[in-house]
Amino acid sequence: MLLDFILLIAVAILFSLHQICIRKGTIEFDVISGTFISIFTTAFIFSALSINRIHFNARFIIFMILAGILHFFVARTAFYNCIDRIGANLAGPLSATRIYFAALFGFLIGETISIKIVLMTTLIFIGIVLLSNPKKGVKADLVGILLGIATGLTAAFSSVLVKFGMQIYPDAIFGSAIGYLSSLAIYPIFFRNIEFNLKKGKFFVLGGIFVGFGHFLRYYELIKMPVSVVEPVFSIYPLFTILLSYIFLKEKEIFSFRVVLGTISILLGINFYFL
Template sequence: MIDLILIALLFSLHQICIKKGVSYGDANYGAFISLLTTSVIFTILSYGRVVFNWLFIGVMVVAGLLHFFIARVAFYNAISRIGANSAGSLSATRVFFASLIGIMLGESVTFKVLMMSALIFVGIWLISSPAGVRDRRGIVLAVVTGFITALSSGVVKYGMQIRPDPVFGSAVGYVASTAILPSVFRFERKGGERYFILAGIFVGAGHYLRYRALISYPVSVVEPFLSIYPLFTLILTGLVFRNIEKVSRNIVMGSLLIILGIESYYLL
């Protein structure tokens, strides 16, 4: 299980680097540099894996644009506005949105879904309260990140049914997102490249290890471990990077409630 904890730690370090980087360059520039880094990593890992299955490539381009383009840009801008702790916890609502999509597709409403929903919404209320962050745009961007990530999971699942190669599939999504981002967003402030590159390395390594973990462990084991990454972010910013952002009591309580809600979904 140490490998699963390592993945959560890598995702937390990714958030910390982004928070540090946006003090030098804007969030859209940071997203581009991070995407460029992960594109290089997964393109190298895809050596010998390239197969021109155009349906698979098309599906993975859509999945990449949802997750690596829309969700990542939204997430980086959320971190820039409300901090790594609040953004990370709010984006973890992807599990809630995934279950909500399942209900819309005919799945039943269970007690654990209701409990998860209640805990998450109380957590969001605490984070958005006057003693929290009070930045509605940042909060919306973080929650949108969770929704788009959950939506992309369904597209990825369909793509993996066409060809079970998450490494090459990720490379397709990363490269497509990296190519499109500069034509959509302007970079108002450049800088912080070393932090954004580190962020790309951390998140790229985390996703690679996540794919490997899903081969050995069921989703019901992997997701609860990965969902604790906002807790690592809270600890790192509170103990090691306390100068990066202020951590209020409401942010801590709200983040813990969101994490508890997600964990309850898998463990009850």
């Protein structure tokens, strides 16, 4: 149990390091090209992990393609552009609203709503308001805020499709490989003039490695532990992001009481769902 808890903390730190790397990457390199490099890196990781896991089921593959495109193409592109516009400190907690949207989608497909969801909604709303005005006299970029929320929304809808896919064939590793490869294949269709330069995009490569292994460890723990344990521990990663960005990006990020309070408000809202 202690080892599992340590691994979950490691997952949160890996996701935070991913955000720090992407923030540094957006400072030095084009975000569109960098996003493609990040997807390429994680596609390579999950393809390598799936060599002995290949399974052909048309319905499973369709669900994983759709889920992957939503999460790894749409959500990741939105998230990286969000980081580019408003920084890692504000982007992290906004993208973490995916759990709220997942609960909302659950309600729409027939699950019951409860006082927990009402409290979660209230705390998350307060957190978003605080992050929208992170510092006295400073308003965050509205497009950046909307991109962060869109990341959570898209990732949540992707999770619904993943749930259907896992009911057909429960292999999240192979499913992720399908999703990443699909996203990699369609990316050049929507974005032209991609500069595939691994040296210039080194922080996107590193970010892809961190998030790839973070996802792998998260899936590993979800096999052993209930979601009600995994998600609350994992969801603290925005706090690690604030700490790490203070160490590595002090001059580029916004630090204020409102940022910390807004982040904590969103995290409390998320964790209310699991109480």
